[in-house]
Amino acid sequence: MKTKLKKGQTVKLIVGVDKGKTGEIIKLFPKEYSALIKGINVKKKHQKPTKEQKGGIVNIEKPVHLSNLKVMNENKSSKVNKKTEIKSLKNKNKVEQKISKKNTNVKKNIKKTKSKKK
Numbered sequence: 001m002k003t004k005l006k007k008g009q010t011v012k013l014i015v016g017v018d019k020g021k022t023g024e025i026i027k028l029f030p031k032e033y034s035a036l037i038k039g040i041n042v043k044k045k046h047q048k049p050t051k052e053q054k055g056g057i058v059n060i061e062k063p064v065h066l067s068n069l070k071v072m073n074e075n076k077s078s079k080v081n082k083k084t085e086i087k088s089l090k091n092k093n094k095v096e097q098k099i100s101k102k103n104t105n106v107k108k109n110i111k112k113t114k115s116k117k118k
Contacts, residue, residue, distance in 0.1 A: 034063035
């Protein structure tokens with residue numbers, strides 16, 4: 001299968017135990033449609049001693065399916081953030097306007113009740 005991901009790109013994990021973590025692609029497996037990402041999906045492997053290596057528990061990064069990854073582009077993500085910030089600012093302004101209208105109405109009602117008491 002064809003992929004848009006390349007070795008060295010920064011990606012974010014969408015689902016799983018390490019959800020939300022970002023890392024760099026170390027190696028792609030296009031036939032299995034998966035990739036190794038630095039610091040993500042780290043598992044422990046119990047290794048027997050051999051003549052070349054000591055035995056013990058070793059941390060190994062396991063492949064992650066590409067459908068669980070999201071490409072992190074600073075340009076595209078900042079545009080989305082700007083749009084959401086603008087929307088949130090507009091909503092905040094609307095709420096502030098409603099609150100200020102309520103406050104002025106309350107102040108008017110207080111003045112009316114004080115003038116009636118006198």
